[in-house]
Amino acid sequence: MRSKELSRRDFLRLVGIGGGAALLNACAPRVLTETVFPPTSTAGMNTAATSGAVDVEIALKAVEGEVQILPGNATRVWRYQAEVLSGPADAVQVIPGSYLGPIFNVKRGQTIRIYFTNELRESSIVHWHGLHVPVEADGHPRLAIESGETYIYEFTVLDRAGTYWYHPHPHGRTGPQAYAGLAGLLLISDDEESGLGLPSGDYDMPIVIQDRRFDNNNQLVYGGNGMMDQMMGFLGDQILINGQIDFSLSVETRPYRLRLLNGSNSRIYKLAWDDGTPLTVLATDGGLLEKPVEREYITLAPAQRVELWVDFSKDEIGSERNLVNLPFDAYGGGSEYQVLPVKVEKDVTVSAPLPETLSNITWQDADKAVNRRSPRDFTLAMGGGMQWSLNGRTFEMNDVAKDEIVKLGDLEVWEFKNQANGGMGMGMMNETLPHPMHVHGLQYQVIEREVDSSGRSAWETLKDGHVDEGWHDTVLVMPGERVKILLKFEDFTGLYLYHCHNLEHEDMGMMRNYRVDA
Ligand code: C2O
Ligand code: CU
Numbered sequence: 001m002r003s004k005e006l007s008r009r010d011f012l013r014l015v016g017i018g019g020g021a022a023l024l025n026a027c028a029p030r031v032l033t034e035t036v037f038p039p040t041s042t043a044g045m046n047t048a049a050t051s052g053a054v055d056v057e058i059a060l061k062a063v064e065g066e067v068q069i070l071p072g073n074a075t076r077v078w079r080y081q082a083e084v085l086s087g088p089a090d091a092v093q094v095i096p097g098s099y100l101g102p103i104f105n106v107k108r109g110q111t112i113r114i115y116f117t118n119e120l121r122e123s124s125i126v127h128w129h130g131l132h133v134p135v136e137a138d139g140h141p142r143l144a145i146e147s148g149e150t151y152i153y154e155f156t157v158l159d160r161a162g163t164y165w166y167h168p169h170p171h172g173r174t175g176p177q178a179y180a181g182l183a184g185l186l187l188i189s190d191d192e193e194s195g196l197g198l199p200s201g202d203y204d205m206p207i208v209i210q211d212r213r214f215d216n217n218n219q220l221v222y223g224g225n226g227m228m229d230q231m232m233g234f235l236g237d238q239i240l241i242n243g244q245i246d247f248s249l250s251v252e253t254r255p256y257r258l259r260l261l262n263g264s265n266s267r268i269y270k271l272a273w274d275d276g277t278p279l280t281v282l283a284t285d286g287g288l289l290e291k292p293v294e295r296e297y298i299t300l301a302p303a304q305r306v307e308l309w310v311d312f313s314k315d316e317i318g319s320e321r322n323l324v325n326l327p328f329d330a331y332g333g334g335s336e337y338q339v340l341p342v343k344v345e346k347d348v349t350v351s352a353p354l355p356e357t358l359s360n361i362t363w364q365d366a367d368k369a370v371n372r373r374s375p376r377d378f379t380l381a382m383g384g385g386m387q388w389s390l391n392g393r394t395f396e397m398n399d400v401a402k403d404e405i406v407k408l409g410d411l412e413v414w415e416f417k418n419q420a421n422g423g424m425g426m427g428m429m430n431e432t433l434p435h436p437m438h439v440h441g442l443q444y445q446v447i448e449r450e451v452d453s454s455g456r457s458a459w460e461t462l463k464d465g466h467v468d469e470g471w472h473d474t475v476l477v478m479p480g481e482r483v484k485i486l487l488k489f490e491d492f493t494g495l496y497l498y499h500c501h502n503l504e505h506e507d508m509g510m511m512r513n514y515r516v517d518a
Helices: 008-016 172-181 227-232 456-462 504-506
Strands: 058-065 075-086 105-106 111-118 124-127 148-154 160-169 184-189 204-212 238-241 249-252 257-263 269-273 279-284 287-295 299-300 305-311 321-326 336-348 377-384 387-392 405-407 411-418 435-439 444-450 472-477 479-490 495-501 512-515
Touching: 105 172, 124 148, 160 172, 160 257, 160 287, 160 305, 172 504, 184 204, 184 257, 204 336, 257 299, 269 279, 299 305, 299 444, 377 435, 387 495, 387 504, 411 435, 411 472, 435 479, 472 479, 495 504
Parallel strands: 058 111, 105 184, 204 257, 249 336, 377 411, 405 512
Antiparallel strands: 058 075, 111 148, 124 160, 160 184, 204 238, 257 305, 269 299, 269 321, 279 287, 279 305, 321 336, 377 387, 411 479, 435 472, 435 495, 444 479, 495 512
16 A cells, blocks of 8 residues: 555545545646736726736736646646746746646735636636735635636735745635645745744745545546535545655755645644654744744644744654654544655755744734623534534625624634534534634634533644644634634725635635625
8 A cells, every 4th residue: 555545444434435436627628828918908807906016926827737646647637827927036936747836935025916817617716825915815706707817916915924825715616626736835035034044945845735536547536425525524545745646855964944734625634753753833824933832743724834843964864754644533533644754865964053033923912802801703513504604604705794894903802613513413423523714814813722521532632733822814623612813903994704724614605704894
């Protein structure tokens, strides 16, 4: 059995509950027409743009294509392609041989314009996950464009240095589109970060973790378990790193910065080094921590990022260590399997000490929240019609409820409560699910977790891996758990989203608007 396959037990559990596999896309790629950039006129285009000069201009398109992932037939994928139209050439960095979109490298303070052209045969839109941008640039599903259309994004990079990402966000189709390959990293740097002397260049490695399933012709399989995949979330049986199935990291005996993104649709990882070395964390979703922190293992839910500082200087040449997933007690957590094998191959002597302090952070104070005595709360549960819901509601494209309106400038406490069994009597739903809750348009602080007795034992198997220090845009809420977050609504008014980042749950409607009013 391949080392990166999940255990047989996990696999059987996956295939045992459903029928045959459905091909994601059985059609041949069509001939694409060339689009000329920048367009001479924006007439008839969807745009949030001005006509002024910006620091970086990028043409981005979503296309159908093929990549070699497995030996034999190439795999049909959907992918992002980009080129720099003006600004620094390294603003777009292709990952060779990967279906993943290119890495966008931008600096805090830069103004960015992106011409996104949809060359898929269905509607789509791009969301800049984690970024604090105006609503017109946030990729809300109501802004989705049809095949052949272009949407122009324009925003200033206001966020802290860190690891962010981009992916599609059309309603009901985010799961399949991201699964087909549409996702990429967006890295922000700033002066504070560059002054730290963290490992850079070849020693600063993106590690995008995803799970996929392939049929006998090497084609991606999605939704083969029908309703079950929708209800629970899609799980693959193979782990891919940066879009590659046999990825192994060759390192020198020196420190590295590894930027981990869980780009999976619904799989949660409990990551640890197989030799027991603790993990040193530099950053979370919203950038650098104040100081590095250590964990025995890291819990990484879909959409979450964590940056690790890993020192291989005491490892022997020829030795290996593996980042593995440890078993835990929640959906997808049944077994131990390999995630990232590392081979130590070259001897070097480099002095690159781990900085003691990483960043100066001005925290918000929960006591100053306008609703500190009665947090805005959201119950995550299975609602009527067998749909995951937020306070009993599912997604509505243009509407908000009264209790989903916040005021510009306010600091608020929100509480997500994962109702342990959602009132369901159905046998298969007895395994209640964790929900990674994402809020668009800002970074928040995680200020409190509490779990009830029904959820405690499962919760214990993942709780020590949360890195609640730092800024977050996605937080895992386990069955029976309540998590409080602290959010400040700044700079922009309008309609943003909050939703579960289990993409199958999101597509089913476990997503709502919230509105920031002036
Ligand atoms: Cu990464 Cu609304 O999502
Ligand atoms: Cu969910």
